[in-house]
Amino acid sequence: MSDQPESSSDFYDRVDEACSLLLARETDAALEIIDGLQAENPDSPETIYLMGLAAVTLDELGRGLVLIEAAHKADPDCLEYSEALASLHTRVGNLTEGLYYAKLSTALEPHPHARNLLPADFSNYFKSLENANLPRHHINGLIKMAHHLYEDAAREFDRHLQIVPGDVDTHREFAGACLKLGQFENAINHAATAANNAPEDCGNQLQAGRVCQAIGAFAPAAFHFKNVLDNMDAPLPLAAAAFSLADTLPDLSADTRQELRKAIAAHGIKAPGRPNEAMPSTERKAKIHIAYLSNALADVDMMAFLEPILRYHDRSRFEVHLYQQTQGESAFKQQMANRADASRYVWNLDDETGAIVIGGDEIDILVDLCSPETDNRAGLLAMHPSSIQVGIAGFGGAGLPWINHIIGDAAYKTALDDLLCAGQSLHSISPSIWSSSPSQMLPELTPPPATQSGEITFGAICDLSSLSERAVEVLTQLLKATPGSRVLFGATGHLDGYPRRRIGELFAATGVADRIDVFDENRQQDKFSVDHDFWRRIDLLVVPGAAHRPIRLLESLWMGVPVVALNEDAHIGCAAKSVLQAAERAEWVAETVEDLTATVQSISGDIDKLASLRSKLRDSLKSTALFNPRVKVRALETIYQELVEARDKAAE
Structure with a gap:
């Protein structure tokens, strides 16, 4: 005592x-x-x-x-x-x-x-x-996650774990919050705890795979995603997310991709049937009813892609619906809802009810723009509430049995042809699937930093999920071929110290590690969005592999920063080529590392010419399809019209 x-x-x-x-x-x-x-x-x-x-x-x-x-x-x-x-x-x-x-x-x-x-x-x-109760902090954390308040969610999950340290579900969700916040070290710890303590839980396997992919651990990521797909009791949304995420991993063999397609096809066969009340619309109407379904309406990149489509649809021919799988409040979400002729929440509907609602809206074409998160609507789509269900290149869909049409462009065609499953067809628009209205948030142009330093700074997106061994090799060769140059990683918002350390490890034995740096985007306000000062600190943006966030390339070009990309055979490496096609800068796409180096040197070899290009690039892009989304919308509408006409002809 x-x-x-x-x-x-x-x-x-x-x-x-x-x-x-x-x-x-x-x-x-x-x-x-x-x-x-x-x-x-x-x-x-x-x-x-x-x-x-x-x-x-x-x-x-x-x-x-x-x-x-x-x-x-x-x-x-x-x-x-x-x-x-x-x-x-x-x-x-x-x-x-x-x-x-x-x-x-x-x-x-x-x-x-x-x-x-x-x-x-x-x-x-x-x-x-x-008066005993279950701890409420876990539930509060889930609510905060749904409302995109990730810092608040992380605090709630932490409070819960102080009470119940071994709660596997909370460790899993905590890992998801940490990923959203760029806190990779915490994400690794919590995802590993969940997967190790309950490996039979498909949600834990999926989360572990997502974390591994985010940190560039591609083989472990494939292992975890395959565990989800191999479990035939896995909920369909989890299996669909695992398939879509695995499909974006670099260096997957053709045999592995084929195994993934067989697995997701087996899951699709097990999906519940469509309710009788949810028969898809087959009658020709005065206007084609088209609907866009997304769980990412609070995401700035989805806003940049989808909002112009909703805005520029021809209302004399199309009635535009938006199905909101995104919970919580968001200015982006509200703006897109305002652009649609009709907008509905579907996040609060089970699959059967959602299918009935879509049937009641007489939707002719249902476009799936859901991200591969656990709240995707694979179960709803598997009921085929619309006879025409469309995926968009860059957003997934190829190989998913409930998607019967994929829309892409010439940059994606060869890569996607080999990925289609039975019953899927590929349609191409010209010139590109990527376009957006110029962002009003981007600042005025500034001269390239090389005009002051005399040395070239290459920019690269700080995304470990795209930094494969080949990408490291490409950047290394580029630096060795360009004396005095350096690479600055950034354009991702604030991250913890893990990416800097991991990038240091990847380049440690290359001989150019001292010329690699990571831009610190730890701002006091809005620290998790992209710091646009990054564009002012680089002379060119180099894309040595996949570009999982193609909108960053549009931002780079609008800021006068040339984008030079290495083309890839895999579909995950096609986005940069697609963007540059729309920008009428196809010559900035290289087929080999040697071509990439030559292209970079032709642009940056004369700093005065580089400065002139930077000052004129924005104005030259204003007339291209990249920043005139009406061009893309009209091309999409042509395909939509053809799909409905083919449906009607088949019904005769």
């Missing part, structure tokens, strides 16, 4: 006073007293207990438990500490721990000096048992 000589009567009087203030919910006043007690005797169990009690009054139950357990460890004979733990553990749902401390309390004695340590509602274990 605590009875330290330095703990005077005055000390315990102040302990009692702090307790009284905490019980009266006067936490600030209590904390002032506690600060004084800590200064005098920081290791006393009474002070630690008071900090725990203060945490409880602030609704930090997990921290409260940790602190009160520390007080109990320092003074294991104190009745009040044990009874407080019995009550707290029971209230948050840790019934076994609560019972342990309740039994322990029967053998302990009250504190000999402090008189007011235990709140009245902590002293009745059986009352606490009646």
Whole structure:
């Protein structure tokens, strides 16, 4: 029992006073007293207990438990500490721990000096048992995730794990929040904990695969995604997400891709049938009813891609619907909803009800723009609520059995031809699937940094999921062929220290590691969006492999920064070529590393010419299809019209 000589009567009087203030919910006043007690005797169990009690009054139950357990460890004979733990553990749902401390309390004695340590509602274990609840922080975290409040979600998950450290579901969701925040180290730890403790859970395997892919660990990512697809009991949305993510991994063999397609086809066969009330529309109407379905309406890149389509559709021929799988509030989401003729929430509908709604809207063409997250609507699409279901190159769909048409362009055609499954057809628009209205958020042009330094700075997207061994080799050869040059990774928003270390490891043995740097985008405001100052710090943007965020290439070009890309046979490497086709800069696409180096040197060899190009590039692009999305929308409408006419002809 605590009875330290330095703990005077005055000390315990102040302990009692702090307790009284905490019980009266006067936490600030209590904390002032506690600060004084800590200064005098920081290791006393009474002070630690008071900090725990203060945490409880602030609704930090997990921290409260940790602190009160520390007080109990320092003074294991104190009745009040044990009874407080019995009550707290029971209230948050840790019934076994609560019972342990309740039994322990029967053998302990009250504190000999402090008189007011235990709140009245902590002293009745059986009352606490009646009011036992599951910890709410996990649920709060899920709600915050749905509302795109990822920092708040991470805090809630952390609070939950302080209460229930081994909760596998929370570790999995915490990993997802950390990925959104660019906190890769935490994401790795939580995803590994979930996958190791419950490897049979498909959600844990999928999350582990996503984290591995995000950090460039491609072989482990493929392993986890395959585990999901091999489990025939996996929910269809998880299987679809695993397939779509695995399909974007570099260096997958043809045999592996074929195995993935067989697996997702087997999952598709098991999908529930369509309700009788959800028959797809087959009648020709005055206007074609087209609907876009997306779970990424709060994403700035989806906004850049989809909003112009919704805006420029020909309303004399098309009735445009938007199905919102995105929860929460978002200015982007609202703006796109305003552009549609009709907008519906579908995130709150089960698959059967969603299929009935789509049938009731008489949708002729349903375009799937869902990201490969767990909330994709594969189950709904597998019911075929529309007879024409479309995927867009760059957003997935090839190989998914419920998508019967893929729309791409010439850049994607060869790569996608080999990926189509039975019943799928590929359609190409010209010149490109990629276009957007110029962003009003991008600043004015500035001269290339080489005009001041005399040396070329190559930019590269700081995306480990696209930094394959070949990409590292390409950048290494480019630097060696361009004396004095360097590579600056960026254009991804604030990230933790993991990408910098990983990039350092990848280039450590190349001989050019001292010419590699990562742009620190840790801004005070809006730190998770792209810092546009990056474009001012680079002379050219080099794309040595996949571009998972093609809108970054549009931003680079609009800022006067030339984009030079290495073409790839795989579909994940086609985006840059597609963008440059639309920009009428096909000559900036190289087929070999040698061609890439020659193209870069032809652009950057004369710094005065580079500065002139930078000053004129934006104006020259204004007339191209890249920044005139009407061109793409009209091309899409032509294909949509042909698909409906083919459907009608087949029905005759």
